Amino acid sequence: MITVFWAFIVGGGLCVLAQLALDLGVGKVTPAHVLVGAVVVGAILSGLGLYSPLVALGGAGATIPILGFGHALVQGSLRDFTLRGWVGLLTGGFTATALGLSTVVILGFLAALLFNPKRKY
Amino acid sequence: MARKRIGRSTLSFAGRPVIVATAAVAGPDEGKGPLGGEFDDVKKDRLLGNKSWEKAEAQLLTEVITIVMGKANLDQSQVDLLAAGDLLNQIISADFTAREFTIPFLGLFGACSTMAESLIVAAMAVDGGYADNVVAAASSHFDTAERQFRYPIEHGTQRHPTTQWTATGAGAALVSSMGRGPVITAATIGAVVDYNQKNINDMGAAMAPAAADTIARHLQGTGRRPEDYDLIVTGDLAAVGLPVAADMLKEQGLDLGARFGDCGLMLYDHEKQDVHAGGSGCACSALVFCAHIHRLLQRGQYRRVLLVGTGALFSPTSAQQGESIPGIAHAVEIEAGEVEAGEVKAGEVKAEEVKAGEVKAEEGNP
Amino acid sequence: MTKASKKEQQHFERLLRKHRPNPPVLRNTVTAFITGGTITALAQLVMNFFLARGVKPLEATAFTSAVMIFAGSFLTAIGVYDLIGRWGGMGAALPITGFANAVVSPALEYKREGYVLGLGAKMFVVAGPVIVFGVVTAFVVSLLRLLLWGVG
Known part of the structure; x- marks a missing residue:
């Protein structure tokens, strides 16, 4: 259960940083900018070897926020490089994230077939 | 020489064009607001059984025009001009509404100022002797505007406290x-004023200088003072823009006081409805004017009103390319005609509760 | 056209500051923390489930992402996720469930413009930039790392 606790803390903490980036940059920063910034930061931290310790601590708390997507892209590239050489640099990122990306495309398509936007509030 | 102009940009209508009837059809949220009982029709949902929000908006506009012609006992063959607009690209709601009628059509775009703009066009056509009956109308729809200007409906984003809520509905006069x-x-008729505002989540700020500019020029042109009006109402500066415009006018020595109000602050119940800074969209001032203000003028409770439609003239493209948001404001002065005795029924004045300025307490309240 | 001068603009900005409400930063921070923390904690429960069944950590991570994407897509489809997002802000947007929301919501919305030019073309209108910048940054970062640190 301690893993769930740390996932909560790390995941919540990353979201707080993103929220602050959004709120303190009022009018100039949109959620899209924050998400792009997060994935870039995740990739850079991963390259510097700083993101893996966060994953070790927070588990899903570090992999589920979109920074984890940047981390997965970098780690995938580096892993495929060791397996396939330089071409792995180009294949690794998508290999590592293929499951998620395919899932989201297929589910998005299916959802659009079955559902319509709803009105509330 | 333009004989009907007074001052640099003020028009005088000596021919006294009369607003013989108005109609307002509102969406469900607008129906739950304080003016809910005054609309001709309140829709239960925003799709109205259509396949798209856009079709629903055109239906609102079509219905409201049909209702207003019915109230005036006019057939569409007796209407000389339809002046209407909305917020969508190429004003498709107005275009597709005009397709339903045989009335000659002028499509207008003035963003949220469209209702005032259409009233001006109508008054000019009538006063100029070019028309006997003109329908001035405007519509907007929360979902059509949201998907064009912001995000898909199901996208989960937080709204800024300065964001305004696009009203769903249509009004016609x-x-x-x-x-x-x-x-x-x-x-x-307002000139475009630009104070280099770039935040599309704070349109009240972008429009406030235009409103102040137009109000000042209208007072100058007509030679009137703020006290000559029972109500000076913008549509729609909302909680941020209204006090800013009030301050800008004060600096010019024009204290509008409590008679200065905003349609965006009158349409919703700010305690119960989560509309952030207030209402916006063409329908906001169209609904408030056609359902509420026109009625009070008819009853003689207001003797003279200045309706100031305000618009933020941007598109998603211009905003993304870093352009600032130009603001515009058009002012229309409306006076009560002769009030027939017996038309004012005692105890029927609940609408009075919605006083302009009363909602000002909202400001600064996150 | 009336474009305000620099001086007028500065004066106007001062007026604006007096009347413009700030976003409720503290409240947003708390709701973002709770929302984001809850989503990632739930994800950890899913991950623990896979790990307990002997799935390798790397695959468990990917499976967990897929499960969370399913959850985010489903909650978007039934019209719940935007309510979570309104309350939780970035707490709902940053986790991968928010990424799913960003893909599924335009897919639903723009279906009316057709399956190819609407649904297909606009599906990544919000999430696309994340993939573009993620892939480009990851490529540059990996390349630099290999060139500077060498293989290993």
């Missing part, structure tokens, strides 16, 4: 060369 009702006496 029948402006005639004869008949009884409130009279359009003067109008000021």
Whole structure:
């Protein structure tokens, strides 16, 4: 259960940083900018070897926020490089994230077939 | 020489075009607001059984025009001009509404100022002798605007406290060369004013300088003072823009006081409805004017009102390319016609509760 | 056209500051923390489930992402996720469930413009930039790392 606790803390903490980036940059920063910034930061931290310790601590708390997507892209590239050489640099990122990306495309398509936007509030 | 102009940009309508009838059809949230009982029709949902939000908006506009012609006992063959607009690209709601009628059509775009703009066009056509009956109308729809200007409906984003809520609904006014009702006496066509505002989540700020500019020029043109009006109402500066415009006018020595109000602050119940800074969209001032203000003018509870439609003239493209948001404001002065005795029924004045300025307490309240 | 001068603009900005409400930063921070923390904690429960069944950590991570994407897509489809997002802000947007929301919501919305030019073309209108910048940054970062640190 301690893993769930740390996932909560790390995941919540990353979201707080993103929220602050959004709120303190009022009018100039949109959620899209924050998400792009997060994935870039995740990739850079991963390259510097700083993101893996966060994953070790927070588990899903570090992999589920979109920074984890940047981390997965970098780690995938580096892993495929060791397996396939330089071409792995180009294949690794998508290999590592293929499951998620395919899932989201297929589910998005299916959802659009079955559902319509709803009105509330 | 333009004989009907007074001052640099104010028009005087000596021919006294009369607003013989108005109609307002509102969406469900607008129906739950304080003016809910005054609309001709309140829709239960925003799709109205259509396949798209856009179709629903055109239906709202079509219905409201049909209702207003019915109230004035006019057939569409007796209407000389339809002046209407909305917020969507190429004003498709107005275009597709005009397709349903045989009335000659002028499509207007003035963002949220469209209702005032259409009233001015109608008054000019009638006063100029080019038309006897003109329908001035405007519509907007929360979902059509949201998907064009912001995000898909199901996208989970937080809204800024300065964001305004696009009203769903449509309003129409029948402006005639004869008949009884409130009279359009003067109008000021606004110039575009740009104070380099770039935040599309704070349109009130972008429009406030235009509103202040137009109000000042209207007062100058007509030679009137703020006290000459029972209500000076913008549509729609909302909680941020209204006090800013009030301050800008004060600096010019024009204290509008409690008679200065905003349609965006009158349409919703700010305690119960989560509309952030207030309402916006063409329908906001169209609904408030056609359902509420026109009625109070008819009853003689207001003697003279200045309706100041305000618009933020941007598109998603211009905003993304870093352009600032130009603001515009058009002022229409409307006076109560002769009030028939017996038309004012005691105890029927609940609408009075919604006083302009009362909602000002909202500001600064996150 | 009336474009305000620099001086007028500065004066106007001062007026604006007096009347413009700030976003409720503290409240947003708390709701973002709770929302984001809850989503990632739930994800950890899913992950623990896979790990307990002997799935390798790397695959468990990917499976967990897929499960969370399913959850985010489903909650978007039934019209719940935007309510979570309104309350939780970035707490709902940053986790991968928010990424799913960003893909599924335009897919639903723009279906009316057709399956190819609407649904297909606009599906990544919000999430696309994340993939573009993620892939480009990851490529540059990996390349630099290999060139500077060498293989290993």
